[in-house]
Amino acid sequence: MTTTTAPPTAATRTGATPYQSYVYAYPHKTAYRPLPHRPTLDSLWAAEPKDAVSLYLHIPFCEVRCGFCNLFTRIGAPDGLTGAYLDALERQADAVREALGDGDEVRFATAAFGGGTPTFLTTAELERLCDIAEHRMGADLRAVPLSVEASPATATADRLAVLAARGATRLSLGVQSFVDSEARAAVRPQRRADVESALGRVRDARIPVLNIDLIYGIDGQTEATWRRSLDAALAWQPEELYLYPLYVRPLTGLSRRGGGPDPAWDEQRLRLYRAGRDHLLAHGYTQHSMRMFRRADAPPHGADDYACQTDGMIGLGCGARSYTAALHYSFDYAVGMQEIRAIIDDYVGATDFSRAEVGYSMDAYEARRRHLLQSLLQAEGLRLDDYRARFGGSPADDFAPELTAFGALGWLADGDPETLRLSPEGLAHSDAVGPALFSPAVRAAMAAYERK
Secondary structure (H helix, E strand, O other): OOOOOOOOOHHHHOOOOOOOOOOOOOOOHHHOEEOOOOOEHHHHHOOOOOOOEEEEEEEOEEOOOOOOOOOOOEEOOOOOHHHHHHHHHHHHHHHHHHHHOOOOOOOEEEEEEEEOOHHHOOHHHHHHHHHHHHHHOOOOOOOOOEEEEEOOOOOOHHHHHHHHHOOOOEEEEEEEOOOHHHHHHOOOOOOHHHHHHHHHHHHHHOOOEEEEEEEEOOOOOOHHHHHHHHHHHHOOOOOEEEEEEOOOOOOOOOHHHOOOOOHHHHHHHHHHHHHHHHHHHHOOEEEOEOOEEEEOOOOOOOOOOOOOOOOOEEEEOOOOEEEOOOEEEEOOOOOOHHHHHHHHHHHHHOOOOOEOOEEEEOOHHHHHHHHHHHHHOEOOOEEHHHHHHHHOOOHHHHOHHHHHHHHHOOOEOOOOOOEEOEOHHHHHOHHHHHHHOOOHHHHHHHHHOOOO
């Protein structure tokens, strides 16, 4: 897909609801389509820089599915399925590593295990997962940042011990709320006592960076109960905190609430976001994005030479995506449980992982748009000299309508002529800024996607 003109209607979309969508990657997988020629991986990676690649391993299993969750995951696993899944992950890793080649230029700058819930696996299976990353892919997990997602129920001492021993530097725990009634309202069955016990086990494991995820906008949540969750999290002095607005997405447990415009709910979420932001800033945290807050004295986490806007990513697993300069690719995507199970079954039974199956072609226009979008949504913003060095122009030349609209709304910061960044109000509206930067082609593909 190619596009040569900027979206003429983007400026009119920025005044809509502040909570349009959480943009964690661009383009979204709902814009991906089956690739008619199924290009080989070795052809896709032949000319790619491979000295700072990100490695992501996806485990599509959870013990429960939260009411707000639209991630690619299934509840539970029949006997033998997780082992068969790891068998397929090994076959895929072998094919990908062969496509990358065995030269010294292949270097992984960062690694992550996500899902789903990676700690759904047993300790032996977690060891095997680490072996796939290290021995099949060649990533030195003790030498690069390794982030792992977990839930309170699966963050057991034995699993955490495996992760700590294998080099995990960051453990992200999905808590969402320390208030039991709010957890029930979000269809997340858990008790605060169990969450606190899990946090104690994480700290005992001495993984350097603890992240706690919290959600605001839950039915019945007030500023007082939101503060209660924030203070409960702060008691553990987490190195990172992510504050997520609640979304009600199609085909999820909460979707019966409906997904239409709700100005009162928008105002509640904005109010709770600002209260949470100010509370964390007052307690020694710095804001890195709308969602991410980091304790000012936390140890560094991440490779200095890794940039998600420019470097490639290898994703292993049927819910993972991979990035080259010319193509973003993955396997099929679904939210409904029956369809997810079918995709997992197909993946487990596959023997040929040498080709890309589903994806979105990235031309120079989309590359500029992605670079701007992913940089602008970070609090540090976009260095204009970096943009000029890569694309030979300026964001103002390439995206004047969008940036003009953002400026008129007060969403762009003043003061640094060499950096384009969002103002505090712009950061608060990141979930409107991101979608306003989608290209017409991506927007059309997402609109045409048939939910399943």
